[in-house]
Amino acid sequence: MAEGDSPTVARRRVRIVLREARERAGLTQLEVAEEMEWSLSKVIRIENGDVAIAPNDLRPLLAYLGVKDRALIAEMLASAKIARTRQTQRQVWYQSPEFREHLTDGTRRLIEYEAEAASIHSYSVFHIPGPLQIPSYSEALMNMWRDEMSEEQRKVGLDARRRRHDAVVERVGSLRFTALLDESVFMRAVGGPRIFADQLQEILRLEQQKLVSIRMFPFSADAALSYNAGFDILFIGTDNDLSNAVMYRETGTSDEIVEDRATTERHHLRYQKLWDAALTEVETLQFVKQRIRDLTR
Template sequence: MVLRDARESAGLTQLEVAEQMEWSLSKVIRIENGDVTIAPNDLRPLLSFLGVKDRTIVADMLATAKIARTRQTQRHVWYQTPEFREHLTDGTRRLIEYEAEASSIHSYSVFHIPGPLQIPSYSEALMNMWRDEMSEEQRRVRLDGRQRRHDGVLGRIGSLRMTALLDESVFMRAVGGPQIFADQLQEILRLEERKLVSIRMFPFSADAALSYNAGFDILFIGADNDLSNAVMYRESGVSDEIVEDHAITERHYRRYQKLWEAARSEVETVQFVNKRIRDLTGQKI
């Protein structure tokens, strides 16, 4: 797309454009991907910032933008359709946008397996814990969204790398019962074998303090570990949000790294998970 090429030619990141234009990073991503149209009044200053000065190119892009707005040809991705907009929070929809663009995702959880790694039966059992706090329609839509996120992650094997730092309690909490949880752990091992995710367990015996958050994800857009292109998603009680503040995101990522180093290694974690599966299913060595 012309805007993406112009930004890259100018040596700018999507986050730098977002800050200059006073937009969210997700808006820049959606515009570059063609998921949303851009108003001519927004396009003019954007082109100026990107250094696009050729009058013919500018006029053509403005005309295209006007036609797109007039005809309302905005293309909706699944999570922006009315059904999902009604039942998914704004934070969750923005998280899904970032998951589709991220080069790496680092997830930390003390309660459950991260959403993109969940199998349907585990997701359903987890959602059932909150059945009294949501309608059946909301539950159905959220389960559908969870499965789409899982499929989207699988479709990006080779271009996406994940790490998952999970408290030992996650592995001990058999959500859905022994067989469903064993199947979920098998899926984790399968994804680990396919080099999509690296998993470490933070044991009860670790001589290090837990993070002050129950769970969060750090997503890098572009170069891996370039914190200028990182955002954070976090859940707190019944709310969730995307955080684009550099200082907050960096503080959480540094904390994640310390916990990662204090956790069991990937090899030790896989061994623990295999033993946990045997315990759940009654298998013998």
């Protein structure tokens, strides 16, 4: 365990070790709950990372799961102590009742990882990535699905988008954000010409601040477009350490955090191939500037 680990990283380490140990032992979450005399929901929340496990609970659980490596046990106990510091300090905004009610588990975990990530690689064929969106663009995008959500859901969703954008902007100098966007993203004027031009201006501003690097995957590219509508790969450590990478992906009806290394590595490789086949950053910015001129004529 590296010194200075955040509670998020420490909690992720503990829950992955617990889940993998349980699966190796051939035990279900219900069997663990019954043996430990816990509720099933407690086991699920620990493995999902919704709560941190207390060191006094961790010791007997590791023994029951057959974890005998003393060094690993010591590491898990140390990580468990770090993981609980966040909960004893304050509740973060996305875990408050209103956000827990209206945001999916996948989205809330994505927001948590965004706050800790050293780098984020975002791929989209439909819209500007959430953390880069201005409020008017987010509102116009969400209004497209207004008949499928309540007003409270829309309000909370817009507030979450705004907070994510502000959190990313505050990390200029400590976060590397790359965005690989299909040409259709730039051609689809969500919200109308004025709003979309303002959104593209924000992209230019963030690029000038060296917060984000953007490449466009053009219609004319002689390469296979990914079937995925969109995914984000977040590295808690360095870009070449896939053991500390997680992936967020969404479809029209669901979203999820993927922590399987093989799946994340496959998508990261796909992202790199598409990035290399796309227009360069300079060419993309030239396209964006021309697009702004066309929208504001």
